[in-house]
Ligand code: NAD
């Protein structure tokens with residue numbers, strides 16, 4: 437019978453873990469080809485070797501997920517078009533700022549019955565307005581696109597510690613269940629919900645809340661303040677999601693992609709960590725500089741998402757309704773001091 441071929445587009449910290457999860461299932465499930473292709477944005481390591489060659493030789497992404505074997509059936513490929521050529525299931529997992537370029541490159545290249553899923557947390561803001569990454573993929577490539585989001589710090593899942601995730605789908609429950617099957621392991625429990633926009637907006641907007649939580653940590657404001665920021669953040673996430681897409685369901689915010697992702701990201705995420713350092717510097721060091729120094733090639737999503745959200749709020753005349761989101765952006769660009777994270781009422785536009 438027909439066997440599905442999976443390609444993972446992206447190979448950063450989470451991309452590599454996604455490839456590991458999928459590779460273990462592709463070996464077990466008869467409806468999938470064993471080989472899982474992984475597109476790698478090629479780079480040369482300090483020792484002069486290419487990252488792709490090292491991944492294929494050692495079965496490890498030594499730069500973005502050191503110490504973890506991905507599975508011998510993962511094949512790294514630096515050529516994007518070649519990597520997707522034979523696949524009928526595409527998993528997109530890169531920092532969101534690169535997705536527009538990737539979609540442009542792949543536009544016209546995808547033919548036949550192809551399904552996609554996006555693990556990318558973020559959105560694009562174009563002249564016409566905001567566009568979720570799953571819609572960008574759908575529109576540019578002419579294919580259906582589900583999403584997978586959740587409380588998923590990649591390094592913890594790499595060590596096979598138990599966590600949950602949420603698949604959001606638009607139409608076909610059957611296709612969503614195929615993705616659930618491809619990702620699920622005893623330590624990774626995936627649930628499908630019929631709310632693609634709600635799930636994707638949870639994953640996207642919680643990164644702005646995480647920046648706020650990092651400011652609170654950097655200023656040593658304590659647990660009550662951080663919990664307040666998380667609660668207010670979650671309320672703004674729900675309010676904005678429903679304004680953008682009235683179909684978004686309240687119940688989605690109680691899935692892993694909602695409250696659970698807010699919690700884990702505000703406790704242990706990269707956005708939180710770098711925002712903490714930013715606040716400790718009194719806002720004197722830039723996020724770009726701190727990101728490069730602290731994350732060694734990994735990328736923050738929260739700072740650019742805060743800007744994108746601000747553009748949407750400003751354009752729609754909604755700034756006053758979202759003081760937390762608006763304040764995070766103004767702190768990031770140096771217009772307000774990190775302390776303003778708890779004084780936002782006074783700084784309303
Ligand atoms: P990452 O933060 O590790 O980013 C590094 C990746 O970006 C590398 O693969 C690098 O090669 C690639 N890259 C750099 N420049 C590029 C360019 N010009 N074009 C294309 N690629 C380029 O990536 P990640 O952790 O895999 O995150 C991908 C998405 O998954 C993000 O939206 C993130 O929010 C989300 N996510 C991450 C985690 C996590 O714990 N890391 C968990 C859940 C979701």
Ligand code: 13P
Pocket residue numbers: 557586587588589590646697700701704705706707708736737
């Ligand atoms: P950070 O990018 O802040 O590390 O968050 C990772 C994440 O999305 C956890 O679900």
